[in-house]
Amino acid sequence: MVESGIGAVADVLADGQDASLRVTIKDVAAAAGVSISTASKALNERGRMSGETRERIQAVAQKMGFRPNAMARALVGQRSFTLGLLTNDTYGRFTLPIAAGLSVAMADRGVSVFLCAIDDDPERVRSNIEAMEDKRVDGLVVSGKRVDRVLPVDLPTVHMPVVYVNAACPDGAIGFVPDDEGGAYAAVSHLVELGRRRIAHITGPRSFSAVGLREQGWERALSEAALPCFEEALSGEWSERFGYEAGQRFVTMASADRPDAVFCGNDQIARGFIDALTLSGIRVPQDIAVVGFDNWEIFAAATRPPLTTVDMALKELGRQAGITLLDLIDGKPVEAGQRRLACRLMVRESCGASISSSD
Amino acid sequence: MVESGIGAVADVLADGQDASLRVTIKDVAAAAGVSISTASKALNERGRMSGETRERIQAVAQKMGFRPNAMARALVGQRSFTLGLLTNDTYGRFTLPIAAGLSVAMADRGVSVFLCAIDDDPERVRSNIEAMEDKRVDGLVVSGKRVDRVLPVDLPTVHMPVVYVNAACPDGAIGFVPDDEGGAYAAVSHLVELGRRRIAHITGPRSFSAVGLREQGWERALSEAALPCFEEALSGEWSERFGYEAGQRFVTMASADRPDAVFCGNDQIARGFIDALTLSGIRVPQDIAVVGFDNWEIFAAATRPPLTTVDMALKELGRQAGITLLDLIDGKPVEAGQRRLACRLMVRESCGASISSSD
DNA sequence: CTGAAAGCGCTTACAG
DNA sequence: CTGAAAGCGCTTACAG
Numbered sequence: 001m002v003e004s005g006i007g008a009v010a011d012v013l014a015d016g017q018d019a020s021l022r023v024t025i026k027d028v029a030a031a032a033g034v035s036i037s038t039a040s041k042a043l044n045e046r047g048r049m050s051g052e053t054r055e056r057i058q059a060v061a062q063k064m065g066f067r068p069n070a071m072a073r074a075l076v077g078q079r080s081f082t083l084g085l086l087t088n089d090t091y092g093r094f095t096l097p098i099a100a101g102l103s104v105a106m107a108d109r110g111v112s113v114f115l116c117a118i119d120d121d122p123e124r125v126r127s128n129i130e131a132m133e134d135k136r137v138d139g140l141v142v143s144g145k146r147v148d149r150v151l152p153v154d155l156p157t158v159h160m161p162v163v164y165v166n167a168a169c170p171d172g173a174i175g176f177v178p179d180d181e182g183g184a185y186a187a188v189s190h191l192v193e194l195g196r197r198r199i200a201h202i203t204g205p206r207s208f209s210a211v212g213l214r215e216q217g218w219e220r221a222l223s224e225a226a227l228p229c230f231e232e233a234l235s236g237e238w239s240e241r242f243g244y245e246a247g248q249r250f251v252t253m254a255s256a257d258r259p260d261a262v263f264c265g266n267d268q269i270a271r272g273f274i275d276a277l278t279l280s281g282i283r284v285p286q287d288i289a290v291v292g293f294d295n296w297e298i299f300a301a302a303t304r305p306p307l308t309t310v311d312m313a314l315k316e317l318g319r320q321a322g323i324t325l326l327d328l329i330d331g332k333p334v335e336a337g338q339r340r341l342a343c344r345l346m347v348r349e350s351c352g353a354s355i356s357s358s359d
Numbered sequence: 360m361v362e363s364g365i366g367a368v369a370d371v372l373a374d375g376q377d378a379s380l381r382v383t384i385k386d387v388a389a390a391a392g393v394s395i396s397t398a399s400k401a402l403n404e405r406g407r408m409s410g411e412t413r414e415r416i417q418a419v420a421q422k423m424g425f426r427p428n429a430m431a432r433a434l435v436g437q438r439s440f441t442l443g444l445l446t447n448d449t450y451g452r453f454t455l456p457i458a459a460g461l462s463v464a465m466a467d468r469g470v471s472v473f474l475c476a477i478d479d480d481p482e483r484v485r486s487n488i489e490a491m492e493d494k495r496v497d498g499l500v501v502s503g504k505r506v507d508r509v510l511p512v513d514l515p516t517v518h519m520p521v522v523y524v525n526a527a528c529p530d531g532a533i534g535f536v537p538d539d540e541g542g543a544y545a546a547v548s549h550l551v552e553l554g555r556r557r558i559a560h561i562t563g564p565r566s567f568s569a570v571g572l573r574e575q576g577w578e579r580a581l582s583e584a585a586l587p588c589f590e591e592a593l594s595g596e597w598s599e600r601f602g603y604e605a606g607q608r609f610v611t612m613a614s615a616d617r618p619d620a621v622f623c624g625n626d627q628i629a630r631g632f633i634d635a636l637t638l639s640g641i642r643v644p645q646d647i648a649v650v651g652f653d654n655w656e657i658f659a660a661a662t663r664p665p666l667t668t669v670d671m672a673l674k675e676l677g678r679q680a681g682i683t684l685l686d687l688i689d690g691k692p693v694e695a696g697q698r699r700l701a702c703r704l705m706v707r708e709s710c711g712a713s714i715s716s717s718d
Numbered sequence: 719c720t721g722a723a724a725g726c727g728c729t730t731a732c733a734g
Numbered sequence: 735c736t737g738a739a740a741g742c743g744c745t746t747a748c749a750g
Contacts, residue, residue, distance in 0.1 A: 075742045076742045124466070272661075302631075427743080434742095
């Protein structure tokens with residue numbers, strides 16, 4: 001470790017304003033010449049009192065920079081206005097947008113969220129959940145990297161409401177996942193509308209439920225258009241490499257036998273696939289149109305040409321999960337089950353849509 | 360929004376264990392037949408008392424599933440064992456590893472971290488900081504997407520210790536950034552050791568301080584080896600596109616005039632650069648060795664051939680920042696200034712090192 | 719060795 | 735309309 005900026009011990013607290021010197025409601029009450037309970041009522045807009053005193057007390061509090069201690073409040077109110085977010089996706093594709101969507105929506109409602117990064121070590125999961133219980137969070141959102149895998153979380157013992165996002169949702173629980181089937185349907189329908197007729201599908205491992213759902217969306221769009229599937233869906237890894245290999249396979253076909261469009265199960269596959277075509281002089285989208293899935297910007301925008309793809313609205317997923325969790329905490333009735341939130345087709349260039357028709 | 364799993368209202372609380380029925384220290388004391396203060400002392404291993412009663416009380420607490428209310432504890436202890444993480448990088452390249460490293464290290468020490476996702480809207484920043492003050496976090500880590508940009512955080516008014524990560528560090532404050540110069544030096548030295556002599560540099564916009572530092576590392580490694588710089592560093596966008604264009608430029612050179620190695624300012628540039636070479640039949644690493652910067656797995660591992668690159672040890676950065684913040688909170692003296700944490704060279708194939716020599 | 723009291727910073731009935 | 739009292743769940747001196 002290299003050090004720079006040698007010298008003085010850090011001056012961490014400005015103006016000599018020590019955290020322990022923070023102004024309390026007692027200070028406000030004294031300064032305003034009223035009792036603590038009156039101050040409390042004035043500040044919280046409850047009880048009846050002359051508007052004049054209420055305003056005076058509020059002005060004093062404002063001037064003194066009074067900020068109520070949320071922990072003291074929580075202690076009496078039996079409500080901490082905090083949430084825990086448990087996630088085992090430190091890889092980051094899904095967690096960050098979900099966490100950001102959740103965090104922002106919650107911040108707007110005065111609730112803060114604890115981030116608990118857990119690898120798949122059950123011991124760590126256990127201790128993180130205990131920490132959340134000790135801190136008396138009002139609820140938990142559990143987020144994963146696969147829609148069909150549960151986290152190693154022993155839920156029956158958890159004393160608070162839980163909502164699942166992008167993870168398997170146990171019976172009787174509440175979960176939010178992207179609508180894979182609907183997103184795939186939208187993508188393929190878009191290709192059909194653009195006049196493509198021989199639409200293939202290249203996707204990830206069959207062990208992922210998302211693979212099955214996206215395949216169903218592909219089939220539904222084709223059958224509604226009375227088009228046949230172009231061969232069976234090609235299943236492999238979720239990787240550029242697999243997309244590349246799949247592309248090479250099409251390259252060797254007689255051009256008349258080739259598909260005129262390919263719906264890829266994710267953006268990485270689409271990227272590898274397009275690279276393979278480009279290397280062999282097959283033009284995208286002119287010869288073969290391509291649509292991906294994920295809208296992982298860093299891939300989708302960098303692909304040559306830029307990739308049309310399905311956006312899973314992950315921020316919205318996090319937002320909805322948080323709002324629903326708040327409802328649960330408030331005791332509102334919430335129906336059990338898994339919600340599938342709509343995806344959005346992000347039209348760029350690889351599908352062959354002209355700018356003007358890209359609704 | 361599609362709904363599935365219709366029916367019963369969610370059964371969110373198992374075993375009828377309501378949060379409000381949680382066992383308190385009063386319950387434990389009663390069950391053990393001692394006073395609350397005795398129970399407290401027994402549980403906290405302080406004061407003197409017979410080992411027998413201490414163990415009995417602990418056993419009772421254990422059996423009842425007693426978990427002390429952290430908020431009550433915080434209220435008296437003037438210490439919440441919580442931290443706030445403020446970040447404006449929702450794009451996610453840097454935040455997630457940093458957050459994960461921080462969160463895990465803190466969890467091991469019993470402290471939990473609030474995630475505050477802020478776009479660059481100053482109003483949101485303000486309200487998030489207020490929320491952290493209200494919640495009485497013990498300290499703040501401020502994390503950004505650029506080492507040379509400060510967040511729009513009005514720090515003089517913050518009542519607690521702050522540490523900066525991957526963001527500009529104001530005078531007198533404490534910050535952690537990756538050692539860009541050292542990482543670049545390691546990368547280029549590695550190329551030199553592998554026998555490369557004409558080593559070029561393609562990098563991002565000069566407005567980034569990281570660009571200047573990485574360039575200095577390149578120059579130092581070359582000058583120590585008594586090698587000249589291969590032309591001036593080529594500066595452009597942090598994008599695949601720019602890397603690709605730079606690659607095309609080298610392609611048109613007479614092969615004798617070309618560099619035999621290129622150090623790229625980030626992995627995206629390296630990726631685009633390699634793609635351009637490959638398309639023109641120039642072999643990597645045989646003809647031109649390539650090293651990147653970032654170790655963004657999703658690029659580095661998918662590049663053909665897999666990319667040798669500099670890892671910035673972001674998790675470690677988050678971990679160190681957290682530990683230092685804890686020291687600050689504990690009142691330990693901490694030197695002001697910015698720390699540059701060592702980077703680590705991740706050797707794959709694009710540099711031409713044989714597996715065995717990839718230390 | 720053990721317990722009664724005070725207090726952390728707030729809110730909420732309940733009397734005046 | 736206002737304030738004294740009790741209490742949220744703990745810990746920490748301070749007496750016994």
